[in-house]
């Protein structure tokens with residue numbers, strides 16, 4: 001972390017209405033510039049949206065960063081009230097007592113108890129303190145705020161003007177602004193040509209349309225059109241222009257979103273479909289701001305209170321991350337690099353996103369258990385599991401990527417996890433290697449659509465192929481997890497599945513697939529006292545009725561990375577899976593569910609069942625063809641010869657890119 005960097009408080013964002021009001025205040029007066037993606041297109045008003053010319057000149061747009069403005073004001077306010085001394089920490093920093101910060105917490109607070117997840121999260125009221133009524137009013141549109149929102153459109157005041165006519169007006173404005181800029185640009189080019197004697201080239205560029213297509217649109221107008229369209233879509237029956245369909249408004253909006261935020265049309269549509277239009281807007285907005293920096297106390301080495309005191313003495317401004325966690329500290333400001341303090345080097349803490357605590361809390365590891373984390377590198381969750389196990393029992397921390405496994409080894413050592421065995425296998429092979437686990441965490445490789453604020457490249461580099469390939473891998477991994485857990489465990493028999501993605505294909509779709517293939521598992525509650533319920537229905541598909549027990553965490557609701565957490569309980573042996581591994585020295589002498597059935601490709605039982613839909617199934621061969629075709633196209637687009645790049649035969653798709661495991665390794669988190 002950079003010196004002096006100040007972070008906003010972890011917590012929910014203000015409601016959209018308030019944001020909008022705040023935005024109006026700022027929007028007309030200031031705006032930061034930010035880049036859009038290369039494949040962004042020029043603004044195409046509804047009447048002209050077929051333009052479709054590429055806009056290579058579109059590199060900047062205005063950030064009406066009202067979310068930040070308001071959030072940071074509010075949050076910092078809260079921080080200074082709660083941790084007043086810390087915030088004003090100066091030379092006499094030693095005066096500050098960490099206990100003040102923690103509101104006189106119990107000295108045992110940091111001693112992690114068994115089943116922390118359930119216990120710590122049981123207090124719904126406490127959670128609401130930290131997450132407030134997170135986003136509950138996001139969909140509300142208070143009349144006076146709505147009026148204010150449109151106040152700078154054209155000076156008119158009435159809601160009835162907020163119709164398609166309004167949008168068309170905006171489109172015209174955008175177009176005329178572009179045209180005007182185009183004319184100016186042409187003039188400038190001519191002037192340049194006169195000076196440089198290259199008038200011939202100027203003539204080539206004299207097509208105003210072509211120039212227009214290369215210029216940045218007026219982003220304030222674009223943003224206004226986005227908010228206007230959202231408003232109409234949210235109140236469609238009363239506000240829409242009868243001559244315009246809902247889908248034309250939606251495609252206009254998506255087009256604007258792609259330009260404004262820099263998403264590929266494919267991903268913008270996928271993410272948009274998860275929310276109401278106004279919530280989608282809040283989601284896209286939140287991806288433009290970083291999440292708070294959080295550290296997790298390593299209770300194997302210290303207590304949160306001692307750690308907080310030590311860091312305060314070094315000039316760090318911090319406070320507990322929220323009542324839902326007893327180990328998290330949110331960092332607001334630091335005079336020292338947090339990855340190099342003596343406390344860091346001594347393993348007293350790890351930098352870890354708050355949402356990464358959640359799968360481990362849902363797993364609720366117990367002392368003396370035998371636990372597996374299937375995809376564990378770089379070890380943020382494994383080291384938390386080891387801490388909750390108080391270094392008892394056995395933790396298997398596995399990751400197929402040997403390079404990433406090195407970071408895992410480093411963290412396991414630094415944080416002093418002594419009950420941990422590190423391995424590097426393809427997680428899908430586990431049922432054949434070792435079983436009998438009381439609990440398994442599968443924090444699966446994913447597309448990273450929950451962490452776009454951290455990695456904006458996700459906006460453009462995730463393709464349709466990724467959303468076939470990743471769920472395919474995730475489904476296989478989840479079946480392997482189920483087949484490796486011990487249904488007869490006295491204390492457990494649980495599998496937690498998590499991703500840092502928000503797409504349904506990678507989450508509910510994967511869980512649904514596992515439920516349909518393994519009747520010996522059922523969904524149970526995560527024990528996390530907050531989070532949005534998982535989808536029970538999506539785009540015409542109906543999921544298991546308990547899918548609402550899975551939890552979705554969104555940046556715009558909780559100011560954490562986007563995350564998904566599902567908890568499954570195994571109720572009986574997997575079909576055809578009994579195999580006694582007693583005596584092979586790998587477990588506590590339990591019967592392990594080594595999944596012989598999984599030695600055969602899982603695609604077989606799908607074929608038997610004849611099911612294959614967007615979420616419920618996959619077909620290896622079919623997928624492979626699609627993946628290969630897409631890979632060829634991608635290579636061609638890059639100007640590479642697919643034949644030489646794709647070594648080998650039919651399945652020789654590609655060394656790095658086409659191997660889901662290798663490719664997935666690039667998307668990870670702590």
Ligand SMILES: C[S@@+](CC[C@H](N)C(=O)[O-])C[C@H]1O[C@@H](n2cnc3c(N)ncnc32)[C@H](O)[C@@H]1O
Nearest residue numbers: 375376377378379380381400401427443668670
């Ligand atoms: C989201 S990251 C895991 C982050 C980790 N749980 C943590 O908290 O630090 C996903 C991991 O899955 C690993 N991975 C990908 N495919 C795998 C496979 N087939 N078997 C095992 N691990 C795999 C990647 O190397 C990557 O480290």
